[in-house]
Amino acid sequence: MVKDIICVACPMGCQISVDMNDNGEILSISGNTCKRGDAYARTECTAPARSLTTTVKVSGGIHPVVPVKSAQAVPKGLIMECAKHIASLEIKAPVKIGDIVCKDILGTGVDIIATNICPEA
Amino acid sequence: MIKYDLAVIGGGPAGMAAALRARECGVEKIIVLERAETLGGILEQCIHTGFGLHYFKTELSGPEYAARFIELVEDSDIEVKIDTMVLSISDDNVVTAVNKTDGLLEIDATAVILAMGCRERPRGALNIAGTRCAGVLSAGTAQKYVNIDGYMPGKEVVILGSGDIGLIMARRMTLEGAKVKMVCELMPYSSGLTRNIVQCLDDFDIPLKLSTTVIDIHGKERLEGVTIAKVDDNRRPIPGTEEFVPCDTLMLSVGLIPENELSKNMGIEFDPVTNGPVVDELRETSHPGVFACGNVLHVHDLVDFVTKESQIAGEGAAKYILGGKTDKKYVKTKGINGVRYIVPQKIDLANEGDVELYFRVGDVHKNAKIIVTYNGQEIISRKRPRLAPGEMENVVIKNDMLKNFDENGIIEIQVED
């Protein structure tokens, strides 16, 4: 079976074809311009992951929310659940860049960290 | 009136990088005037990652990218006035601004850097029929509501325009629990990056409808739905393809225009394609001592290039402030056959370094060549596997080449398929 995917590792957006057998083992990869594309195609076919950016509620800050990101990519299938979980949290101002907002989100081993400051109002 | 060497209008990435570089070059009295409540410009609301890959070699979110420069500005002796709106700049570079603490401010500046960024095209520029109900807003405004004010503008969304901002807001609204029904694009291709189509639409099963536009808006107080239709090669709606799509929010992401009211009132020469000032290689406008950089000059998709361009403007302003005005003899640049525009539009022949020309193409090209000519003679030819309107390109004119050029000569760039 051949699976066509688009590499999102850089803005080139190469179209990569991955040839797999019935057990889901990768036989060959073609169409990538560089090595990063090879690595991307392999994870995309076995355990696709994406980084997540969203906001979390803040009390007592100059703004009602502060932006956050996942420190590493989380499994693609858990993106919506992670976003929902973060939406249910509320943290207190002041917030600094890099503050851990949620440790080991949904048991993925990935931390959610603040990407902006939010001083007290 | 207060005397400054340099006044920078706008405290986004462009204004900050320009001010910092001018300071490094020895300019002493610098002031940055910003109308918002913080420095950082549009980056403060761009919470997705994808910034800084070129400049910092790591993938940052907008606020993280901005924070690196805000810290440098705060640690320097550059003066910053936030909540301060610049109203006008006079012929002899007197900047008039207003804020709550000082009232009306008059700043007599030796040089001025314009770094006001850009804003989105409003609905008026689009000519969509229908009612003026609530629920129609630009994607950038929606981005500010959701990411800074923590307020969701709607639950069922249609997005018109598939540029990167539209794509990013499709994902953003989905993550916050809204249903994004579709993204419509007038053109037969998306102007956004392919990676954003994959990460922002495909990942969430949001359909992208190409060659499709919104022709009608329905609803009394609040939007109740839109009528979409396919368009033909001339981008005219095809009768019989109309479809009603219920939604409470229509987001428009249909292009950005440089924010140039100030510069227009100064009588600066403009480029009709970029909608920004005509500049030379130091980013000096037709008005001596007035420089421009960032989105006010031409719309950038990568903030890394904004930073680089603004450093050039900062150096240019420093040269002007410390060295005085010089007589410049220019060779011109022009985009032809598929190249929409080039920045800078002219190069001073006395320039001592290499000059990078930035340009955009009007269409998607595969395996094409970029040809640079001087007075019709080919001087550079470069192969490019892919060219797209959404991605800025550049070529370098080496200084030893420049030395052979004459005043009023013309450098042209074109695409060859």
Ligand SMILES: Cc1cc2nc3c(=O)[nH]c(=O)nc-3n(C[C@H](O)[C@H](O)[C@H](O)COP(=O)(O)OP(=O)(O)OC[C@H]3O[C@@H](n4cnc5c(N)ncnc54)[C@H](O)[C@@H]3O)c2cc1C
């Ligand atoms: C929605 C969106 C998404 C983007 N996504 C990406 C991305 O993923 N990756 C990437 O690299 N780039 C991205 N960009 C591009 C990048 O963020 C911009 O190119 C960059 O922020 C432009 O910097 P600037 O300083 O020219 O303008 P801005 O950031 O807009 O700053 C201009 C500043 O000038 C101030 N100002 C304007 N007029 C006045 C006045 N009269 N008086 C005082 N102050 C004034 C404004 O308040 C503002 O703070 C995105 C841009 C947008 C709009």
Ligand code: SF4
């Ligand atoms: S394969 Fe390499 S060049 Fe192509 S998109 Fe992926 S990272 Fe970029």
